[in-house]
Amino acid sequence: MKEIDIIQQIKSGEVSKVQFKERLLDNYDIGCELVAFSNARGGTLVVGVKDKIGSVNPLSYLEVQETTNTLGNIASENVVPAILVDVETISVDGGSLVVAHIKEGMNKPYHDNRGIVWVKNGADKRKVFDNAELAEMMTDCGSFSPDEAGVRDATIKDLDENTIKTFLSNKFEKVLVRKGLVGDALCEASLDTVCSAIASGHNGEKLMRNLRFIRPDGKITLAAMLLFGKYTQRWLPAMTAKCISFVGNNLGGTQFRDKVNDADIEGNLLHQFETIMDFFNRNLRHIQVGKEFNSQGVLEIPYISLVEFTVNALVHRSLNATAPIRIFIFDDRVEIHSPGTLPNGLTVDDIVVGTSMPRNMFLFTNAIHLLPYTGAGSGMLRALSEGMNVSFTNNDRTNEFVITINRLEGNQVGENSNQATEKSNQVNGKSNQVNDNLDTELRYSGTERIKLTNKQKDIVNFCTVPRTAEEIMNRIGISNQSKNRKQNITPLVEAGYLEMTNPEHPNASNQKYRRSKK
Structure with a gap:
């Protein structure tokens, strides 16, 4: 750093990444500053500047030596774990300034020698007590992976088998094609059958363990709940x-x-x-x-x-x-x-x-x-x-x-x-409900014009949010068989009341149906 740069920074005042001290009078306070810098994106501490008014009070040669030694001691004794500080001196009129550069830490969270974690808060600093904030620091430096953490009390029964099958069909597509598990065959196969086709002798739970979605202690990982959960927000209410x-x-x-x-x-x-x-x-x-x-x-x-x-x-x-x-x-x-x-x-x-x-x-x-x-x-x-x-x-x-x-x-x-x-x-929601007044006559389905039944109205309204064929069949209380899908879903698609989310691949395992916007 050059003299002209540091003088310009002094004129600009303290910011989150630059702090001024006239002298190192309190080792504990300086240690807290170093901790805060290490837990943030790093920063610079300039010694020889009055932090209240921003005027320069240069250090003598002896003070420079003492300040440099003190900074090294504070970095090793007042910061846990210890850090390295890059120190340089800059000559100014009347003496020198000591400039300490602190890098962003690679082993967060850092704390002072009393066990308190500090982070930058604008030009100042603050204590951290929130576990989520501490976890974010650990995530940031790679010492904690929240997506691999366990979800307490959740089991594989809380995961949606159809979504898992969709995932597996995409990840192991070539294997399943060779085994003939595609289209209706894949939809009608059980999860254990699909897993056994991928890895002989593996059921759903064993394969999920091998894919690290179930931890060695038996807990479902947070990633598994996010990707496959039936009622994800029951376990992770903020993940919405x-x-x-x-x-x-x-x-x-x-x-x-x-x-x-x-x-x-x-x-x-x-x-x-x-x-x-x-x-x-x-x-x-x-x-x-x-x-x-x-x-x-x-x-x-x-x-x-x-x-x-x-x-x-x-x-x-x-x-x-x-x-x-x-x-x-x-x-x-x-x-x-x-x-x-x-x-x-x-x-x-x-x-x-x-x-x-x-x-x-x-x-x-x-x-x-x-x-x-x-x-x-x-x-x-x-x-x-x-x-x-x-x-x-x-x-x-x-x-x-x-x-x-x-x-x-x-x-x-x-x-x-x-x-x-x-x-x-209005926010009162009186007119924010889904329009339930569908046409009483269905548009042409093939060559025949038919009336829209109450059951068909219910299916169309149910698909305001994209739904799988199985969800639709469960809605109307019948089994998810090919003939039932053709009888209850296909006419609504052909008539333009429902549309496929993946129209280019009608038999895709991840196919869903939603209410048409036409």
Whole structure:
């Protein structure tokens, strides 16, 4: 550091990464500063500056020697575990300044010699007592993996077999194709049968143990509950998402156009992803891109970008933070709030050039077999290549990473748009319910025009959130057999009341059906 740089910094005053001390009068206090720097992103301590008024009081030659020795002793005796401090001297008029550079620690959390953990809080520091914050420090430096932690009292019976089968069919696709377990055969096979086909002699529990979803102590891992849980929020209530489409541009607004109910978003990551994407499809405008009047429209914000941003929020969120993902649609922008700041010292500049350092490595490497992303670090680049006006905020104060996507002015919701009006969507929720008034006559199913029965109305309304064939069959109380699916689901698809989430592969094991937006 040069003299001109340090003088400029002194004029600017103390900040979170630069602290001033006139002299080292209290070893314990200095030790606390070093602890706080080590637990944060590192920092610089300048000795020879009055921290209250920012004026320079240079050290003599003897004071420089004493200060340098004292800093070394404090770093080894007052910081636990001990750290190394890089010390340099800078000559100024009348003497010298001692500048100590403290790197971000690799063995967090650090504490003082009284056992107290300190972190930076702006230009000051504060004590840490929250276990979640301590866990986040340990996660940040790789000494703790929350996605591999056990979920107390949960068993394999709390995991959804169909989702596990979907995961296994994607991960071991070649093996299962050779064994003939595809399409209906895979759907109708038991989990144990599928696992035995993958690894001879393995049932569901044994294979899940070998894949590290069940720990040696028998506990279900947090990653397994997130990926496969039947009722994930029963065990992990904060691992959910809040989705609201507001009237206007103010987070404090009292009116909304659409809101995903808590009960509808509850479920594993695949269910959450599909529910969030359905929310985007309902509330973002579709733009006509072809010359023909009936040409298919595309979302005003590219679908591929929304997929990448949503998957990143679900997979890379802090698992130690007890807060949900929040997704807001305003008239002029879309915001995606993911709990936890960027991990491993990443910056916004890093991620926009494709640098990938996953926070939850075990979850990250397995979610690729359920969620649509490559895991190669190219997702953010693909999203940004769509030419959107997007910004990223790494907010230390609120402990979250925020993606803000500006909506084009011509695509914003206006008073006379085809979106719901302010008056009809008050927060009292009177008109926020799913429209139950379906046509009494079904559109053409094949060549025959039939009336829509109450059971069919119930199926269509049930599929406001994407549902599997088995969920639909359970809803109407019959077995999930091929003939029952053809009789109860196919006519609704052909008539345009339901649509497949994966229309290119009708027999895909992860196929779901949702209410059509036509």
